[in-house]
Amino acid sequence: MTFELDHIALSVKEVDLSVNFYKTVFGLQSIKNTASNSKTQWLALTDTKQIHLIPRPELEVKTNKAVHFALGTPNFEAFIAHLKHLAIYYSDWRDTKKKDYVRDDGVQQIYFQDPDGYWIEVNNAI
Known part of the structure; x- marks a missing residue:
């Protein structure tokens, strides 16, 4: 399968x-x-x-950064500039604000939340 x-x-x-x-x-x-x-x-x-x-108007989201979905982009730096322009708070895995994180495999990543509190990772893995 x-x-x-x-x-x-x-x-x-x-x-x-x-x-x-x-x-x-x-x-x-x-x-x-x-x-x-x-x-x-x-x-x-x-x-x-x-x-x-x-x-779901009655929704109460309870999640943490480990529960997230990730999207990759080849335009990582441009996306970070876009978030800054929109005044959207982002951080690295350790919650250092306005900081990206470089994994051991060289992939850069950031995290931020949507209006309901869902965590989203954006990275340059593609």
Whole structure:
């Protein structure tokens, strides 16, 4: 058997706020929710991968940095400049603010949170 990532689904308090965040931060585009007529919003991450934002107004997210999803970009420094322009707080793994971290394998990475508190890692692994 083989597997590949299909989508990331996140429960969010305010779907419009989260859609705006992912569009602004990552430049994602809305796509049709082909699964149902619900208020769940789908965003295209790549041609074949999506982020699904599921409205849950009563949501209370309890997570930590070890529970995160990671996105890679070849434009790591430009992305950091973009976060600074948006005034989005980011840190390294140890929570040193405005600091990237270089792993033992040479990959640079940063961490930040979305409006619901989900942790996101962005790295230059690709």
